[in-house]
Amino acid sequence: MEKIQIEKARQGLQGEIVIPGDKSISHRSVMFSALGDTPVRIKNFLHAQDCMSTAACMEALGAKVEFISDTELIVTGNGLHGLKEPATILDAGNSGTTLRLLMGILAAQPFLSTFTGDASLHKRPMGRVIKPLSQMGAQIYGRENNAKLPITVVPAKEKLHGMHYDSPVASAQVKSAILLAGMFAEGETTVNEPFVSRDHTEQMLAAFGVQLKREGTAVTIQPVEKFIAPQEIEVPGDISSAAYWLVAGSIVPGSKLLLKNVGINPTRTGILDVLKDMGAKITLQNERTSGGEAAADMLVEYSDLKGVTFGAEIMPRLIDEIPIIAVAALCAQGDTVITGAGELRVKETDRLMAIAKEFNKLAPGAVEEREDGLVIHGGANLQKATAFSYDDHRIAMSLAILGTVGAGVEIENPQCVNISYPEFYQTLEEIQ
Numbered sequence: 182m183e184k185i186q187i188e189k190a191r192q193g194l195q196g197e198i199v200i201p202g203d204k205s206i207s208h209r210s211v212m213f214s215a216l217g218d219t220p221v222r223i224k225n226f227l228h229a230q231d232c233m234s235t236a237a238c239m240e241a242l243g244a245k246v247e248f249i250s251d252t253e254l255i256v257t258g259n260g261l262h263g264l265k266e267p268a269t270i271l272d273a274g275n276s277g278t279t280l281r282l283l284m285g286i287l288a289a290q291p292f293l294s295t296f297t298g299d300a301s302l303h304k305r306p307m308g309r310v311i312k313p314l315s316q317m318g319a320q321i322y323g324r325e326n327n328a329k330l331p332i333t334v335v336p337a338k339e340k341l342h343g344m345h346y347d348s349p350v351a352s353a354q355v356k357s358a359i360l361l362a363g364m365f366a367e368g369e370t371t372v373n374e375p376f377v378s379r380d381h382t383e384q385m386l387a388a389f390g391v392q393l394k395r396e397g398t399a400v401t402i403q404p405v406e407k408f409i410a411p412q413e414i415e416v417p418g419d420i421s422s423a424a425y426w427l428v429a430g431s432i433v434p435g436s437k438l439l440l441k442n443v444g445i446n447p448t449r450t451g452i453l454d455v456l457k458d459m460g461a462k463i464t465l466q467n468e469r470t471s472g473g474e475a476a477a478d479m480l481v482e483y484s485d486l487k488g489v490t491f492g493a494e495i496m497p498r499l500i501d502e503i504p505i506i507a508v509a510a511l512c513a514q515g516d517t518v519i520t521g522a523g524e525l526r527v528k529e530t531d532r533l534m535a536i537a538k539e540f541n542k543l544a545p546g547a548v549e550e551r552e553d554g555l556v557i558h559g560g561a562n563l564q565k566a567t568a569f570s571y572d573d574h575r576i577a578m579s580l581a582i583l584g585t586v587g588a589g590v591e592i593e594n595p596q597c598v599n600i601s602y603p604e605f606y607q608t609l610e611e612i613q
């Protein structure tokens with residue numbers, strides 16, 4: 182088993198970090214460009230395993246994908262109806278986004294496609310997408326009564342039909358899969374969700390000339406006739422990657438970090454609201470638009486944090502940031518109570534279990550696992566320990582920050598950071 186040693190920081194973290202491209206937006210940039218019929222130059226693409234899975238799938242589906250550098254590529258599709266039957270199985274790797282969004286697109290295609298993925302993706306629930314797509318007329322089959330990988334999509338018997346879907350979960354992947362199928366369906370398709378999830382699909386479809394109608398928590402798409410690819414898509418930096426530095430800068434005494442080019446789409450900025458509530462010192466600078474999405478630089482300085490309480494309403498806006506928010510909570514004064522976070526149990530691993538089990542190795546007794554959340558006792562006494570990443574990138578990065586602020590950590594299976602942030606450990610060294 183591979184391991185990495187992370188030492189306690191000897192001084193405050195200092196420096197400037199250019200935040201790598203947004204994972205959600207990078208996936209969508211390649212998928213949608215592959216449905217256009219003119220070349221799209223994608224800049225600041227996230228060159229990490231999840232997005233490379235999407236790029237490989239789109240290539241297997243007949244799009245031309247040319248990398249000019251690690252982070253810049255040109256994708257040329259064969260038009261909205263130009264995808265080709267893949268010659269072999271499509272591999273979504275570790276990426277729920279790749280699999281769920283592509284099921285939406287492929288549900289409407291006149292050819293067969295079969296998906297696989299890694300061990301983690303085989304455990305994740307896919308019925309949440311297969312069920313509604315089936316209601317639209319799609320024919321999708323999978324293990325465990327059409328709920329798990331491997332999954333095969335066969336051509337629908339007739340054209341998909343639009344529908345109104347009340348989603349039981351606030352999930353951008355569920356919403357996106359249905360809307361993408363809706364592009365090819367007859368009649369309009371509406372997805373309503375309990376709380377608004379990230380809206381990158383809606384934002385990027387608008388850049389391809391597809392207008393969606395939003396009313397409260399519902400969004401409606403009409404069948405798409407014209408799909409006009411933009412010449413260029415510039416991907417802003419990922420606030421979910423910036424989150425590790427926002428927390429590290431807030432809790433390691435004497436820190437001052439400037440985070441360059443971070444996406445601040447309001448459906449993603451829950452972490453800023455929570456950290457500010459906790460008393461963090463974060464200022465936004467140079468606010469601008471990058472590829473149709475809001476972006477800014479962020480200055481974070483050390484400050485005393487206090488515990489907070491938050492729940493289901495804000496959850497979609499910070500869903501991937503719970504592990505690193507838990508690190509902030511361990512270093513705050515007082516308790517932090519997180520509810521409405523049951524979705525964390527179906528991510529790359531059961532993140533509520535992983536946080537409680539592994540963080541308690543460094544902070545004995547400080548984290549209580551609840552059915553749908555966590556209670557974290559702040560002001561924890563941190564000790565050095567060996568902890569397991571569960572092959573989950575966000576658990577590995579959060580453990581590394583916890584070790585940096587505490588007494589060090591040895592992380593088992595640390596390489597999973599390559600899923601979303603390959604340069605993570607190098608950057609952590611550079612700012613010390």
Ligand SMILES: O=C(O)C1=C[C@@H](OP(=O)(O)O)[C@@H](O)[C@H](O)C1
Nearest residue numbers: 205278351352353354355500501
């Ligand atoms: O649409 C997306 O790009 C994503 C949506 C979220 O998942 P859910 O839709 O399952 O909440 C998030 O956790 C994931 O990292 C990326």
Ligand SMILES: C=C(OP(=O)(O)O)C(=O)O
Nearest residue numbers: 275276277278501528529
């Ligand atoms: C849950 C995540 O991604 P996905 O669902 O695409 O695997 C994540 O990046 O934390």
